[in-house]
Amino acid sequence: MFKSLASESKLLKISVLVALFFAILGVVWGKLVSSQLILFDGLYSLVSVMLSLLSLLVAQYIKKNDTKRFPYGKEMLEPVVIIIKYAVILILCIVTVITAIESLLSGGRETSVGQALIFAVVNTIGCVGVYFLLNKNKDRSGFIQAEANQWKMDTLISGAVLLGFFTAVIISFTSYQFLIPYVDPLMVLIVAGYFIKVPIVEITRAFREVLEMSPDQVIETNFKKVVNSIETRYQINESILRIAKVGNKLFIEIDFILNPQSKIVTIADQDKVREEIIQQTKGLVYKKWLTVSFTNDKRWAQKDLA
Incomplete structure (x- = not known):
């Protein structure tokens, strides 16, 4: 750096x-x-x-x-x-x-x-x-x-x-x-x-x-591909992806909504997913601020709580 x-x-x-x-x-x-x-x-x-x-x-x-x-x-x-x-x-x-x-x-x-x-x-x-x-x-x-x-x-x-x-x-x-x-x-x-x-x-x-609007389509497509792959492998039905590019930094927030069949059980499983995301997006030459959350209730992923 x-x-x-x-x-x-x-x-x-x-x-x-x-x-x-x-x-x-x-x-x-x-x-x-x-x-x-x-x-x-x-x-x-x-x-x-x-x-x-x-x-x-x-x-x-x-x-x-x-x-x-x-x-x-x-x-x-x-x-x-x-x-x-x-x-x-x-x-x-x-x-x-x-x-x-x-x-x-x-x-x-x-x-x-x-x-x-x-x-x-x-x-x-x-x-x-x-x-x-x-x-x-x-x-x-x-x-x-x-x-x-x-x-x-x-x-x-x-x-x-x-x-x-x-x-x-x-x-x-x-x-x-x-x-x-x-x-x-x-x-x-x-x-x-x-x-x-x-x-x-x-x-x-x-x-x-x-204004922290969505970045170029190439960046968003890259992350969507990675997130979709994780959903398939870990049997996750839904996720919410938010990305903003500010200068040379990407702010990425991903909320995975789990269900009883999902293969995310332990903290170690969650960290493994985070590591996969970083490794699979190395081609994007930006500093990354990554926040990955896991919840059973979609309400906590909406971010517009009163």
Whole structure:
């Protein structure tokens, strides 16, 4: 566990440092060549730096043991931070779209396309490298997955920058040079407009965790398969399964309603069932908070007692 946490912190630090480098490079270069698209890329990276630092601080805070104040753990902080991260990105995308529309309506923007193309090549290569590093380790935590998503967006933004300015360079050798001022704001509009949906999707997913709603179908199906198998082998007629995913932790509660024919008799039998559940769900790479109860009266499994 501690090795995993160390790896998480190391990956988040790499993300912060590289994002900071490209943020400064993008803002400075965007101003020098008068490119709104490069400036947006730099501002996105700058926002990523601040949000990555927030993720790093919260990830370190979560791993500190404090069961007295947080008896169920601090994993709820993870989706809350993710909501904040993507809310800021959403605002950035909306403001950028509005700015791009204003530029298009005012006749475009003159840009030094040759120098902008150089930046696009360097930036795209760097973003691809960091994205693949994080994406390879995204299952370790929600923070790393969020970082990978951010770098995926940044990679595609950088790719769009590269495509846009490569197109502008080609146009500069044709009789359509008058279109060059429109390339930069048009690409900004396409890129920022497209990526508005990414933070919306991620905010919705994080809100589901904050509200402790059911997790992805794959997780629920996996546990249902295990529970059904136990019911068959131990002659249990009915059970109630509840699962909620919060950050990198699964809260699983299973109530088995026994009958006279059930093969669960002793405490040892109950512990054996618990061990089977854990062993058969090892493929789900989450921390698990497992509560398994056994009762002869279904009323005690309803959980809504007066």
